[in-house]
Amino acid sequence: MAYTYLKELVYEANMEIPKEELAIVTFGNVSGIDRAAGVIAIKPSGVPYRKLKVEDIVIVDLDNKLVEGSMRPSSDTKTHTLLYKNFPTVGGVCHTHSTYAVAWAQAKRAIPNLGTTHADHLVQPVPVTEIMSDEMIMNDYEHETGNQILDLFTKEGLSAEEVEMVLVACHGPFTWGKDPAKAVYNAVVLEEIAKMAYLTLQINPECPTIKQTLIDKHFFRKHGKNAYYGQE
Numbered sequence: 001m002a003y004t005y006l007k008e009l010v011y012e013a014n015m016e017i018p019k020e021e022l023a024i025v026t027f028g029n030v031s032g033i034d035r036a037a038g039v040i041a042i043k044p045s046g047v048p049y050r051k052l053k054v055e056d057i058v059i060v061d062l063d064n065k066l067v068e069g070s071m072r073p074s075s076d077t078k079t080h081t082l083l084y085k086n087f088p089t090v091g092g093v094c095h096t097h098s099t100y101a102v103a104w105a106q107a108k109r110a111i112p113n114l115g116t117t118h119a120d121h122l123v124q125p126v127p128v129t130e131i132m133s134d135e136m137i138m139n140d141y142e143h144e145t146g147n148q149i150l151d152l153f154t155k156e157g158l159s160a161e162e163v164e165m166v167l168v169a170c171h172g173p174f175t176w177g178k179d180p181a182k183a184v185y186n187a188v189v190l191e192e193i194a195k196m197a198y199l200t201l202q203i204n205p206e207c208p209t210i211k212q213t214l215i216d217k218h219f220f221r222k223h224g225k226n227a228y229y230g231q232e
């Protein structure tokens with residue numbers, strides 16, 4: 001079996017999805033990249049997590065051509081490869097259907113930064129993409145999903161190193177990181193802040209805006225060159 005190391009890494013990361021209760025049955029997928037080889041490893045399409053094996057993990061190149069594997073790669077593969085091509089520091093991508101993050105994505109609402117849990121990970125709201133046209137959906141939905149994410153990051157001046165999560169409107173969350181494990185970690189964080197923001201706005205729809213100084217204090221002590229905490 002070639003690409004064993006990458007397949008094992010991606011298998012382990014995929015198995016965190018049901019363990020962390022981020023998705024049920026076959027929903028979602030995680031991938032990882034070997035940039036030197038120009039390939040990614042990704043979950044096969046339609047395989048339940050409880051049946052997934054290391055050897056089922058599929059290898060494709062960055063043009064989505066099958067390199068190794070007996071199963072079809074995830075239907076979201078084109079979104080993953082587009083992110084890798086355009087975000088050169090990303091080593092892993094995760095897509096889940098976690099309940100609260102999906103609810104915000106379906107409502108087409110960015111998740112506002114309401115408190116320090118969010119601010120520990122992100123200064124900005126968690127951004128949400130635009131709704132796609134019928135033509136985009138019919139033409140190449142998964143590729144266009146990637147394009148929508150890239151367009152949003154360009155339009156809002158966001159960097160993939162600072163913002164490692166996004167909501168795709170009417171669909172769900174995509175997260176990424178330096179490796180597949182960090183991409184899943186970010187999916188866990190996203191689900192928790194999505195839940196907290198939802199509950200906060202239920203209790204008080206007019207809840208006070210968090211001060212920028214408090215956001216900055218929390219974010220910058222953990223991130224960037226002046227960070228004095230170790231990264232997670």
Ligand SMILES: O=C(CO)[C@@H](O)[C@H](O)COP(=O)(O)O
Nearest residue numbers: 026027028029045046074075
């Ligand atoms: O977003 C979707 C479908 O809406 C996918 O994430 C599925 O939940 C899993 O698809 P495969 O990876 O099994 O093709």
